[in-house]
Amino acid sequence: MVINGFESEPDECFSDEEVWEQYQEMSGCQQAAFRAKLCWAAMVAAAPAPDTHNAAPEDSAGVDFGIDGRSVRVSQEAYSIFLAREAAAREKIEALQQRLNAADQRIDELAQERESLIAYGRNNGLHEASTVCSRMAYDTYYPAGSRFKHFVPKALEQQGNLLIKAANAIAALPDGPIERHRARQQKKAEKSATA
Numbered sequence: 001m002v003i004n005g006f007e008s009e010p011d012e013c014f015s016d017e018e019v020w021e022q023y024q025e026m027s028g029c030q031q032a033a034f035r036a037k038l039c040w041a042a043m044v045a046a047a048p049a050p051d052t053h054n055a056a057p058e059d060s061a062g063v064d065f066g067i068d069g070r071s072v073r074v075s076q077e078a079y080s081i082f083l084a085r086e087a088a089a090r091e092k093i094e095a096l097q098q099r100l101n102a103a104d105q106r107i108d109e110l111a112q113e114r115e116s117l118i119a120y121g122r123n124n125g126l127h128e129a130s131t132v133c134s135r136m137a138y139d140t141y142y143p144a145g146s147r148f149k150h151f152v153p154k155a156l157e158q159q160g161n162l163l164i165k166a167a168n169a170i171a172a173l174p175d176g177p178i179e180r181h182r183a184r185q186q187k188k189a190e191k192s193a194t195a
Contacts, residue, residue, distance in 0.1 A: 130171040133166045
């Protein structure tokens with residue numbers, strides 16, 4: 001293209017006679033302007049035509065990206081960056097969800113353990129209360145210095161009977177010693193049946 005521009009300068013051997021005569025009659029500035037005009041025309045003529053086939057993909061290289069009914073055309077690179085960040089955000093959300101599920105499961109386990117400890121403490125408390133009532137009844141039936149129940153006054157006997165009733169009622173409460181004893185006996189019976 002540049003070579004064609006240089007070769008477009010009027011020449012006595014290669015140019016038409018009329019063009020050469022006109023060129024010779026011009027002043028120096030006019031000759032320079034004429035040469036520049038010819039050079040520019042030759043360079044433009046020799047320039048390659050724009051490739052419309054390759055120009056079209058530049059317009060279509062973008063991606064229509066829309067949110068809430070609004071869309072904008074972004075480059076493929078920007079869209080790829082957005083997709084990568086969205087994938088990373090999804091992975092973080094999934095990791096946090098897994099941690100949350102593990103924490104919920106641990107809370108459930110701790111709640112079950114707490115309930116079992118409370119039940120165990122209640123059972124121990126009921127067992128101790130029942131035992132204390134039984135001992136108080138025994139002390140009432142057999143006061144210090146007496147070996148036989150026949151010598152206990154009737155008021156003390158009634159008090160002992162009341163304490164025995166209290167001991168049995170406490171032992172029969174839910175999660176109490178009697179219920180635990182029955183559960184252990186049932187487990188033993190099931191084990192012996194399967195063995």
